[in-house]
Amino acid sequence: MKILVVDIGGTNVKILTSGQAEPRKSPSGPKMTPQQMVSEVKELAGDWRYDVVSIGYPGLVHRGRIVAEPHNLAPQWVGFDFEAAFDCPVRLLNDAAMQALGSYRGGTLLFLGLGTGLGSALVAGGIVVPMELGHLSYKRRTYEDHLGNRGLKRLGKKKWAEHVAYAVGRLIDVLDPDDIVLDAHDYLTLDKNGMFAQQVVVFHDRSGERVLDRNHDGIDFTFTQSLKSIG
Numbered sequence: 001m002k003i004l005v006v007d008i009g010g011t012n013v014k015i016l017t018s019g020q021a022e023p024r025k026s027p028s029g030p031k032m033t034p035q036q037m038v039s040e041v042k043e044l045a046g047d048w049r050y051d052v053v054s055i056g057y058p059g060l061v062h063r064g065r066i067v068a069e070p071h072n073l074a075p076q077w078v079g080f081d082f083e084a085a086f087d088c089p090v091r092l093l094n095d096a097a098m099q100a101l102g103s104y105r106g107g108t109l110l111f112l113g114l115g116t117g118l119g120s121a122l123v124a125g126g127i128v129v130p131m132e133l134g135h136l137s138y139k140r141r142t143y144e145d146h147l148g149n150r151g152l153k154r155l156g157k158k159k160w161a162e163h164v165a166y167a168v169g170r171l172i173d174v175l176d177p178d179d180i181v182l183d184a185h186d187y188l189t190l191d192k193n194g195m196f197a198q199q200v201v202v203f204h205d206r207s208g209e210r211v212l213d214r215n216h217d218g219i220d221f222t223f224t225q226s227l228k229s230i231g
Helices: 034-044 082-086 095-103 143-147 149-155 157-175 221-229
Strands: 003-008 012-017 024-027 052-057 090-094 108-114 118-124 127-131 179-183 199-204 210-212
Touching: 003 034, 003 095, 012 034, 024 034, 034 082, 052 082, 052 095, 082 090, 090 095, 095 108, 095 118, 095 127, 095 179, 108 157, 118 143, 143 149, 143 157, 149 157, 157 179
Parallel strands: 003 052, 052 090, 108 179
Antiparallel strands: 003 012, 012 024, 108 118, 118 127, 179 199, 199 210
16 A cells, blocks of 8 residues: 655745655745645655555644644644545544654654744653644743744844754753654755754653764754753
8 A cells, every 4th residue: 555645834845755766846925825735746746656645734633634724824724525636545644753763763753844833742652642732822922923934023033943952951940851853844954063953863761861863964063962951
């Protein structure tokens, strides 16, 4: 069975299917409806064969059904018949939960997707718990307003990184995860100083030490130190 995986973001829609090495993507944005997304995905996957579709949706999904409209896309997602549109079986999952499951290897893992907004999910004992931490109040705005793309553009990279470090530190104190995955998506790339990577995994052990996963590209040492000093 070949599975087509669709990751719907506020900036891009990314797809990958079984047997393929390179994902494909297409712009999304605040005007994208579910029908437009389906049309874009079908065009992108035109030469790929697949039997079923798995969709990561940037919003609330309950028992395989979308229950709230997305914050960074057009409306009409609630009640949309994806199986009829794709003409095959379709499974829906919160997008951050999908990425968290892909990174999980035991214990408790916290996933934070620093993209157009802020995706978040917790995996504990193999059970995935989608979260909407991005909409919690934070400094007269929300976590999403500070840690997402809008915050990066408004604050600049240095100040933005300080907010990320502070927020991650508070979440460590509250949730006490074994692993944390920070996914910076496409708009953050590794610069000449090696300041940021597109995906960073920070491990938090019970002694309070936090170290980088050596299997991933690193981030700036100052940023790592700020994570260590919080809490």
